[in-house]
Structures are given as structure tokens and as C-alpha cells.
Amino acid sequence: MFIVVGERINTSRKKVQEAVANKDIQYIKDDVTRQQAAGAHYIDVNAGARIGHEKEDMEWLLKIIQETVTIPLCLDSPDPEILEMAYGMVKDRPMINSISLEKERYEAMAPFLKGKDCNVVALCMDDTGMPKNFEDVIERAKRLVKGLEDIAIDRESIFIDPLIQPISVDTSKGIMAIDSVSGIMKELPGVHTICGLSNISYGLPQRKIINRTFLSLLMYAGLDAAIIDPLDDKIMAALKTTEMLMGNDDYCVKYLKGVRAGQIVF
Amino acid sequence: MFIVVGERINTSRKKVQEAVANKDIQYIKDDVTRQQAAGAHYIDVNAGARIGHEKEDMEWLLKIIQETVTIPLCLDSPDPEILEMAYGMVKDRPMINSISLEKERYEAMAPFLKGKDCNVVALCMDDTGMPKNFEDVIERAKRLVKGLEDIAIDRESIFIDPLIQPISVDTSKGIMAIDSVSGIMKELPGVHTICGLSNISYGLPQRKIINRTFLSLLMYAGLDAAIIDPLDDKIMAALKTTEMLMGNDDYCVKYLKGVRAGQIVF
Numbered sequence: 001m002f003i004v005v006g007e008r009i010n011t012s013r014k015k016v017q018e019a020v021a022n023k024d025i026q027y028i029k030d031d032v033t034r035q036q037a038a039g040a041h042y043i044d045v046n047a048g049a050r051i052g053h054e055k056e057d058m059e060w061l062l063k064i065i066q067e068t069v070t071i072p073l074c075l076d077s078p079d080p081e082i083l084e085m086a087y088g089m090v091k092d093r094p095m096i097n098s099i100s101l102e103k104e105r106y107e108a109m110a111p112f113l114k115g116k117d118c119n120v121v122a123l124c125m126d127d128t129g130m131p132k133n134f135e136d137v138i139e140r141a142k143r144l145v146k147g148l149e150d151i152a153i154d155r156e157s158i159f160i161d162p163l164i165q166p167i168s169v170d171t172s173k174g175i176m177a178i179d180s181v182s183g184i185m186k187e188l189p190g191v192h193t194i195c196g197l198s199n200i201s202y203g204l205p206q207r208k209i210i211n212r213t214f215l216s217l218l219m220y221a222g223l224d225a226a227i228i229d230p231l232d233d234k235i236m237a238a239l240k241t242t243e244m245l246m247g248n249d250d251y252c253v254k255y256l257k258g259v260r261a262g263q264i265v266f
Numbered sequence: 267m268f269i270v271v272g273e274r275i276n277t278s279r280k281k282v283q284e285a286v287a288n289k290d291i292q293y294i295k296d297d298v299t300r301q302q303a304a305g306a307h308y309i310d311v312n313a314g315a316r317i318g319h320e321k322e323d324m325e326w327l328l329k330i331i332q333e334t335v336t337i338p339l340c341l342d343s344p345d346p347e348i349l350e351m352a353y354g355m356v357k358d359r360p361m362i363n364s365i366s367l368e369k370e371r372y373e374a375m376a377p378f379l380k381g382k383d384c385n386v387v388a389l390c391m392d393d394t395g396m397p398k399n400f401e402d403v404i405e406r407a408k409r410l411v412k413g414l415e416d417i418a419i420d421r422e423s424i425f426i427d428p429l430i431q432p433i434s435v436d437t438s439k440g441i442m443a444i445d446s447v448s449g450i451m452k453e454l455p456g457v458h459t460i461c462g463l464s465n466i467s468y469g470l471p472q473r474k475i476i477n478r479t480f481l482s483l484l485m486y487a488g489l490d491a492a493i494i495d496p497l498d499d500k501i502m503a504a505l506k507t508t509e510m511l512m513g514n515d516d517y518c519v520k521y522l523k524g525v526r527a528g529q530i531v532f
Contacts, residue, residue, distance in 0.1 A: 174511035205525045213507040216482050241479040245440035264472045
């Protein structure tokens with residue numbers, strides 16, 4: 001099953017920031033209810049945008065969201081202290097977003113993650129920046145998996161993000177990302193792959209068409225999770241259609257249910 | 267470069283049949299002009315629907331279309347006598363649509379094709395019907411290529427159609443078609459693959475979403491030609507976006523040109 005992490009609860013989004021500032025509980029409840037109804041498997045919660053308020057904003061958001069949805073949460077912060085608080089608040093096994101190979105981030109996150117019961121998003125980023133090529137991604141993915149397995153995070157709980165880069169900068173970046181996903185799935189059996197999609201279309205017009213077409217190609221390459229907006233009907237239509245075309249929808253039941261719910265739209 | 271064969275000039279389509287019956291030259295001219303402008307590389311011409319009139323209809327259509335477009339034609343008939351006439355009428359090297367492994371069709375088409383200067387669509391169909399599985403497709407593709415090479419059609423002129431079957435009947439048919447395309451491209455280097463897409467979605471709602479998503483997956487698998495409607499903006503948007511994502515659009519120029527022309531739409 002392809003895993004959808006709903007990306008909407010992020011205080012860098014204007015309406016979410018306003019809701020947090022105004023303590024608008026109903027706005028948050030409505031948003032996450034709709035994300036779950038649209039097929040999200042996790043609700044990502046990122047409270048980083050109001051500088052100096054991350055901890056209180058995260059706490060406020062988690063309390064409301066926990067009361068509202070029955071799906072688990074993806075705790076999105078670089079700060080282990082905030083993650084420790086958040087981890088203590090959630091009812092279900094969360095996803096932690098994220099660790100990377102950047103020295104400072106790794107050293108902050110590894111002690112927090114050690115022995116925790118959670119899924120982990122692991123970014124192929126180090127102190128030299130984004131990966132340069134396919135080989136670089138595979139080498140970084142292996143280092144991340146080794147490091148996480150050493151602190152008792154099993155492979156099935158690891159979601160490697162190969163980090164998608166803009167095709168407008170270098171037209172080989174689409175194929176590099178696709179090959180990276182299939183390479184990680186092959187070289188590290190049992191591990192998951194996850195992507196945010198929107199970087200691919202940075203700097204180009206009609207970005208949503210690019211993002212949703214890219215999602216189909218990445219799914220074919222083996223991607224099994226994505227951080228997306230589940231209320232974007234068109235990307236969800238691409239996702240459900242691709243799952244069906246890849247033979248992962250017996251009797252086309254999920255697709256047909258999506259059509260009846262008005263979710264498979266142009 | 268991905269090859270688009272424009273499928274619109276087919277007398278089984280009501281408006282085309284009316285235009286042919288009424289000798290409406292302008293309708294045909296407008297349609298093929300628009301197909302070329304939208305990016306078609308061939309105009310398929312099928313005059314089979316008015317029983318007893320195929321030869322005269324084909325002749326009438328070819329004359330008009332030849333005067334109107336500068337791209338080559340795809341001569342679509344099972345009748346070698348009609349194809350011989352049509353072949354004599356075209357200015358540019360045509361595509362012939364099609365030969366198959368059905369005994370009667372093969373024996374009619376092979377003598378016509380022998381030594382001709384043309385591309386050929388070759389269907390993986392034999393007298394037992396559609397291929398049952400991946401191995402079946404590959405075996406048939408090899409027989410078709412062997413047979414055509416024996417009559418001096420070189421491999422680079424052969425477009426194998428693996429024959430897409432409805433996913434509503436068997437959910438493995440999507441993967442079978444995708445694997446078939448990559449298998450043919452790998453096992454028979456130099457050969458081309460071509461598909462009509464619409465069979466995949468037979469019996470399901472929102473067929474166009476399925477067809478265009480499937481096109482992206484097939485292109486990733488190696489498909490290099492499709493028989494489609496170039497005036498369907500959404501399938502052309504999927505095509506151009508996929509070409510860009512696969513690194514076949516330097517500086518994203520074709521994509522950006524498509525956006526400016528209003529062709530990259532949801």
C-alpha cells in the first residue's frame with residue numbers, strides 16, 4: 001500500500017499560521033478531518049515557522065489533531081526537545097521527520113531516536129549539500145540505514161528521502177530521482193522510500209501537472225510513500241490510477257470508490 | 267523523440283464519416299491541420315467503416331490530406347489492394363497499419379510489404395487471439411520481427427504493438443503491458459514499440475485519466491510511439507511532461523513552448 005503523508009499542517013502555510021495565532025481550533029479540526037477522509041495515512045505537523053513559538057504551537061496543534069483524527073502523526077521538527085515532547089503526546093506510533101547526515105542534525109537526532117518505536121524519514125543530505133548523482137544517493141542511503149540500524153531502528157521503519165532537485169536547473173534530475181528510488185529499493189531491501197514532490201517543478205509553470213506526472217513515474221520505480229496535499233484531487237487521482245495500473249487495486253475497487261466519491265477528476 | 271500518430275481520421279468516428287459522406291473537404295483539412303499543429307508526427311487514415319466504400323473513401327481522404335499537411339501518413343487498412351493504391355499516392359515514407367500473426371492477415375500483408383520503403387505496425391495477435399502473458403508477447407514480437415526482416419523490412423522500421431488489454435478484466439494487464447514494452451525494447455534492440463491506449467480503461471469510468479497516466483508509465487518503460495488523439499490537450503500535456511521528466515527536453519524548451527501555446531493544461 002502506498003503511504004500518503006498529508007503535508008497541510010505546516011505553520012509556513014499562511015492560513016495554518018493564522019489559525020495557530022488566533023487559536024482557531026475549528027480550522028485545524030476541519031483541515032485534518034478532510035485530510036483523513038481524502039486518504040491520508042499520516043498527518044504531518046510542522047510548527048516551525050513562528051520563531052520562538054515552535055514548542056507551544058506544536059503542543060497546541062498535537063492536542064487538537066489527536067482529538068480529531070484516528071490516523072497517526074508525522075512529527076516534523078529538527079529539534080529533539082520538541083520531538084521528545086511530541087512523542088510523549090501521541091497515541092499511535094508516529095513517523096519522525098527527519099534525520100539527515102548533516103553532522104549537527106545527526107548528532108541531535110540520533111540520541112533522540114535511539115530505541116524509539118517510530119518510523120523515521122531519513123534525508124540524503126550531508127554537510128556538502130544535496131547529492132550530486134545516483135551513486136551519491138545510494139552511498140548516503142546506505143550510511144543512513146547503517147546508522148539507524150545501529151541505534152535499533154529496524155529497516156522496515158526507515159523512509160529514505162533521496163531529495164528531489166529541480167529539473168529546470170538540470171534536465172537529468174528527473175531520471176536521477178527515479179533511478180535513485182529504484183536503486184534504494186533494490187540495494188536496501190526492506191527499506192521504504194519517501195519524497196516531497198514539489199522541488200522537481202521549481203522554476204517552471206504548471207507545476208502541479210509536473211508533480212503529479214512525476215509521482216506516477218516514481219511509484220513505478222518503487223516509491224512507497226509521499227509527502228503531499230491529500231486535498232489536491234488531481235494528485236490523488238494520479239496516485240489511485242497509478243496504483244490500479246500497477247496491479248495494486250484488486251477488482252479496481254479503490255479506483256471505483258474514488259470515482260464515486262468524486263475524487264478521480266481531471 | 268516520442269512519435270505521435272494522430273488517430274482522428276477514422277470513418278468509425280461519426281463526424282469523419284459524415285464529412286466523407288458529404289464530401290466536406292474543409293472538415294478534413296481543418297482536422298488534420300489541427301493535428302499537425304498539436305504535434306502529430308503521422309496522420310493515421312482509416313476508411314474502413316463505410317462497408318463497400320473503403321477504397322474510394324481512402325482515395326478521397328488521402329488526396330485532401332496530402333494537399334494539407336507536411337507530415338507523413340499512417341495508412342490504416344487490412345486490405346493490401348487498398349494499401350497498394352494508398353502507397354502509390356503518398357509523397358512521404360508512410361507507416362503501414364498493420365500486419366499481425368493471424369494467418370490470413372499475415373499472408374495478405376507480407377507480399378504487399380515485401381521490399382517496401384515504409385514503417386510497419388506489427389500487432390502481437392495470432393489466430394488464438396490476444397497474448398496470454400508477457401512471455402507470449404515476447405515470443406510473438408520475435409516472430410514478427412523475424413518475418414518482417416525476412417522480407418527486407420529493417421528492424422528500425424518495425425513498430426511492435428504488444429496489444430493492451432483492459433485492466434477491468436484482469437488487474438495484472440497494466441503491468442503485463444508495461445513489462446511487455448520494456449521486454450521488447452530489451453530483447454529486440456533497434457525495434458520500436460507502439461500502442462493504442464484506450465483498451466486499458468475499457469469498462470471503467472474516467473477513462474481519459476487512466477489512459478494518460480498509463481501513457482506516462484509506458485513511456486518510462488520505453489514506449490516510443492502511440493496512436494492517440496493529438497487534440498486531447500490532457501494526454502499531450504502528460505506526454506510532454508513525461509518527456510521532460512525523463513530528460514528528453516533540453517532546457518525544458520518543448521515543455522515551456524507547450525505552456526505558452528496553452529497546451530499544458532489540467
